[in-house]
Amino acid sequence: MSDTLAKQNICVYIRWMIRRDMMEVLEIENQSFEFPWLGDDFLKCMKQGNCASMVAEHNEMVAGYMVYELCKNSLYILNFAVNPDFRRMSVGAQMAEKLIGKLSPQRRNRILLKIRETNLVAQLFFRELGFRAISVLHDSFEDTTEDAYLMQYIFKKEEEENNFLNISVANRIAG
Numbered sequence: 001m002s003d004t005l006a007k008q009n010i011c012v013y014i015r016w017m018i019r020r021d022m023m024e025v026l027e028i029e030n031q032s033f034e035f036p037w038l039g040d041d042f043l044k045c046m047k048q049g050n051c052a053s054m055v056a057e058h059n060e061m062v063a064g065y066m067v068y069e070l071c072k073n074s075l076y077i078l079n080f081a082v083n084p085d086f087r088r089m090s091v092g093a094q095m096a097e098k099l100i101g102k103l104s105p106q107r108r109n110r111i112l113l114k115i116r117e118t119n120l121v122a123q124l125f126f127r128e129l130g131f132r133a134i135s136v137l138h139d140s141f142e143d144t145t146e147d148a149y150l151m152q153y154i155f156k157k158e159e160e161e162n163n164f165l166n167i168s169v170a171n172r173i174a175g
Helices: 019-032 039-047 091-100 120-128 157-174
Strands: 013-016 051-058 061-070 074-082 110-116 132-137 148-154
Touching (some): 013 091, 019 039, 039 051, 110 120, 120 132, 120 148
Antiparallel strands (some): 013 051, 110 148, 132 148
């Protein structure tokens, strides 16, 4: 992609991942990680009732994907990546916003994920979205002795109030 296009934000359609997406997802996975998941890892998650897998689609291409676990009080991101051709175009931010939109004060009120200590790009990306490192997880990965940061995003009551105000204003304008 050209440098001009790489600086533009694009709009993606975020939907549930299906088997037909696997080839593109695995290609992104292999381009994104030193220790990538295998196809069986994705399929296992897709079959579990407490996991959800989604893709961000642009012009019928998978631009990114995320896999997360549904826990009692939180969502736990297991895997999250954007196609290198679509990075810095707001694809990752739109996927994260989709997850943030699933939070509520009554049920799941936080998102958690662990990020390798050497993955500065991911640390900065999630920090920019409001995630904060809450602890260091030592020897956190099976493939290395590398540590990880446990990062967390907490649903804020102000967001709920802002969403209510935005809906109220929109209803007054429409009504």
